[in-house]
Amino acid sequence: MNKERHIYIGIIITLTMTLVMTLVLFTQFNDPTWHDVATTFIFPFIYTIIGAIVVALVGTTIADRVLENYNERLSHGLSKRVIQLLGYPDFSHRIQEDLQRSALIQNKIVLDQSTVSREADLVVVSLDLNWYNKPRKELDLETATKLNRAEQELTQIIQDIDDSQALIVLTVGKLDDSAAITKHLKERRFSTIVNAQGRVLSDIHSLLTTLPPRNNR
Template sequence: MTAKSVTSQIKRCAKDASKCLVKNANRLRALLTGHIKQIPALLVIILIGGALFACGYRKASPEDFNNAFTLPASYTLLALIPGYFVVETVGKGLLKLRERVDYGLKNKRILLAGDKEECDNVEAQLHYSQLYDKKNITNISTDRTSPDQAYNSEHFTKYDLVILCFSGISQAPISDQQAQLLSETLSSIGDDGRVKNDIEASNSEGSAVGLIVLCPRGSLQAPNKVNKLNPEKHKWDTNPFKRPFTAVVNQAGRLLTDVFSLLTTLPPRNGE
């Protein structure tokens, strides 16, 4: 084993240890934050219980004390202990779910690309819902008109969710320009094969980027189904139907549900 490989392994171990410490620190902080309000109440209950115990022990006979306090307290504890573990188990799951929802809504970034009118409509609905931070929503179609739109899809991986908004006619294939944007997007954030391989390999080096395609009904078609389609530009038209963390919708209202779902189910990015 060379010195270079040893150094590389040490750096990797240090990096993993740092990630683990940060993750555990965040969990501990969330746990304390979630239970900070219960601590004073718990202390008050303990003090009152201790005072009653001391008072009863001094004034009552041992037999009366056992019948009036010890035995009922034992039965109560026997019922509370398993109940506590049940509540604790369920509570951990609910706490984790709440953390994911809060993090997804407050921190994950959304990118809107495609036809300007559709993008503006979706952006307005996202703002109106008041669920998402406006600074985390980027609309790169603003002030751009078709067909003079220029996108740099290489930067799409910086976002957690990419929403492609296509307008058109039902049952009519998307335009060559729309197909090119879809192809470039999938090439950047990963097509179905690449994302599936990362998931199966539990690859943590990259982060899965969610994708939503808003388009007219029946507009995503394979090149061999329509002779007029450009095979090069339309080669990934049907890919969104197979890609993980991806949704194809035909109504902007339905899209809002998918946005919430993907932002809260996508795992945190590497190092977060």
């Protein structure tokens, strides 16, 4: 981009010199034909080219700054943030394997099955739930037990997690949409519920790169 700027500046200097020479000739020679050519073609052409180059220079400068800031955020999000994997061990280990296999996200991974870590920028909670499509009061014992346990775990996590930490909840089963904790989770910023293992990496990537800096980091 610096090379392009030098070319633009060179063109502006050349056009400016041409404009000065044209003005000198315009004032020195009282030729109506020359005056018509200068006023109808040469002057407008030079003004247009100079204006276009100035706009291009300003635009590329702004674009470079925006792109530089975006690249810094992207690099920071994919290499310097901390991911914590909580909950159902089978899902957590699969997520860890997928993160390592992708080789795109180079963040530190904390495997802790107990409490939310203050160090974590993103907490990924895996829940072992069954899928159901009937009213809650009609659920079988196993499904109801898993659902109650998951809601208790989520309630504790929501209490422990900081507002500056992002949250992903992964389950191939189903949460109760009418439950207070589910509604709260859906309203929480930088949080999402994922029902497919294959979507987790894209959501992790998205949250890591859009989450605001924490503690001036």
